[in-house]
Amino acid sequence: MRTHQLVLAWIEEQLAAGVLAVGSRLPAERALAEQLAVSRTSVREAIRVLEAMGLVRSGVGSGPEAGTVITSDPAAALGATLRLHVAASQLPVADIVQTRVLLESWAAAHASADAPSLPVAAQLLARMEACTEVDAFLALDARFHVALAEAAGNAVVSAMMGSLRGAIEGYASRLTANLPDWASTAQRLRLEHASILAAVSAGDSTAAAALVTEHIEGFYREAGLRHGGAN
Numbered sequence: 001m002r003t004h005q006l007v008l009a010w011i012e013e014q015l016a017a018g019v020l021a022v023g024s025r026l027p028a029e030r031a032l033a034e035q036l037a038v039s040r041t042s043v044r045e046a047i048r049v050l051e052a053m054g055l056v057r058s059g060v061g062s063g064p065e066a067g068t069v070i071t072s073d074p075a076a077a078l079g080a081t082l083r084l085h086v087a088a089s090q091l092p093v094a095d096i097v098q099t100r101v102l103l104e105s106w107a108a109a110h111a112s113a114d115a116p117s118l119p120v121a122a123q124l125l126a127r128m129e130a131c132t133e134v135d136a137f138l139a140l141d142a143r144f145h146v147a148l149a150e151a152a153g154n155a156v157v158s159a160m161m162g163s164l165r166g167a168i169e170g171y172a173s174r175l176t177a178n179l180p181d182w183a184s185t186a187q188r189l190r191l192e193h194a195s196i197l198a199a200v201s202a203g204d205s206t207a208a209a210a211l212v213t214e215h216i217e218g219f220y221r222e223a224g225l226r227h228g229g230a231n
């Protein structure tokens with residue numbers, strides 16, 4: 001085990017035991033290094049790893065903001081991590097589509113009709129009404145799906161959807177080049193979005209899940225298979 005991993009293991013133990021919790025301050029770098037008999041460099045390295053994982057925030061200087069505080073921001077951290085992995089690998093579009101269906105049909109069925117993200121979703125649809133530029137439309141489209149999924153109130157699902165947003169925009173943009181008539185597809189997508197949002201807002205979970213599934217798979221069938229599924 002490398003020495004910074006000793007520090008990480010110690011912090012994990014403290015968290016699991018409830019000695020450290022969100023809002024707790026870590027011991028000062030020098031004290032922690034002495035206590036664990038490691039170098040201060042190892043402590044700093046461990047803290048940088050935890051920062052990247054969204055688990056601590058490091059304040060500089062003195063005063064109440066100074067020191068390293070346990071913050072825990074799983075949605076942001078998981079989102080950033082997944083986005084990087086999506087960017088780094090050639091993930092097949094068919095697999096992204098399946099994952100969307102899995103996450104979004106579940107989220108649509110479990111959405112709460114008074115979730116604060118639903119008015120956001122409605123605003124995005126209003127902006128898409130007037131939007132004729134393809135990539136701008138697709139960016140709003142992906143944000144609509146993230147907002148819709150957030151209505152289920154599951155932080156992990158929200159983070160995963162947020163992390164997939166860039167990948168969704170990317171494949172939709174590539175596949176749109178295969179479509180014979182973007183204007184008519186865009187109009188169909190607008191109508192489908194409106195009925196998905198209406199079903200979620202009415203608390204009709206069965207219809208909402210079926211509509212969002214058909215919306216995601218329908219676009220992929222129309223645009224993806226036209227190209228022999230090579231996308």
Ligand SMILES: [Zn+2]
Pocket residue numbers: 141142145189193215
């Ligand atoms: Zn859509």
